[in-house]
Amino acid sequence: MGPTEACAHSEGKTHFGRRAFVKTAALAGVAAALTGLPLLSYFIAPALKKGAGKWVDFGPADHLESGKIEMLSYEFMVKDGWLVMPQRGFVWAKSEGPEKITVFSSTCTHLACNVIWRPEKEIFECPCHSGRYDTNGNPIAGPPTKRLAVLDHKVEEGKLLVFMRT
Numbered sequence: 001m002g003p004t005e006a007c008a009h010s011e012g013k014t015h016f017g018r019r020a021f022v023k024t025a026a027l028a029g030v031a032a033a034l035t036g037l038p039l040l041s042y043f044i045a046p047a048l049k050k051g052a053g054k055w056v057d058f059g060p061a062d063h064l065e066s067g068k069i070e071m072l073s074y075e076f077m078v079k080d081g082w083l084v085m086p087q088r089g090f091v092w093a094k095s096e097g098p099e100k101i102t103v104f105s106s107t108c109t110h111l112a113c114n115v116i117w118r119p120e121k122e123i124f125e126c127p128c129h130s131g132r133y134d135t136n137g138n139p140i141a142g143p144p145t146k147r148l149a150v151l152d153h154k155v156e157e158g159k160l161l162v163f164m165r166t
Contacts (some may be wrong), residue, residue, distance in 0.1 A: 053165040061160040064095035069117050069135065071106075078166045091151060091162060092117055092124070094135065103162050104137050105149035115148065124148065 058072045071090050078087045092104040092115075104124070106114045113128035123140065124133040132141040137148030152163040
């Protein structure tokens with residue numbers, strides 16, 4: 001074993017060889033990684049976790065007037081990383097009878113502004129860039145090229161439930 005492989009004593013000082021230094025550094029790195037990865041994942045994982053969604057109760061389905069489009073508001077709590085915050089918004093419900101309900105997202109497909117129902121014109125209108133949609137959510141004017149999103153929904157025990165992404 002020469003002075004480059006192990007500790008050598010000269011003039012009262014300890015010198016480590018290059019190999020001993022590299023081994024020590026590598027072992028320290030492995031130990032840091034084994035300790036640090038679980039800690040790092042504990043703090044970062046909640047921020048990267050995608051929210052799945054939840055069914056939101058909008059009340060009795062028979063309260064929707066047939067042949068009309070109505071705005072339905074919602075608010076529920078969402079866990080975002082370490083924070084629990086309210087998520088608020090609204091959807092548009094089109095009823096053509098108790099068994100035929102369509103629920104549209106209120107988000108314009110162009111730049112995600114909220115669309116407004118204009119009953120006098122019978123169109124959904126985006127105030128940001130004058131996008132317009134017909135009563136079925138299809139784009140008819142302006143920049144939007146995709147139709148309004150139709151949200152998953154169901155009627156259970158007489159209540160309208162809409163699946164909202166979180």
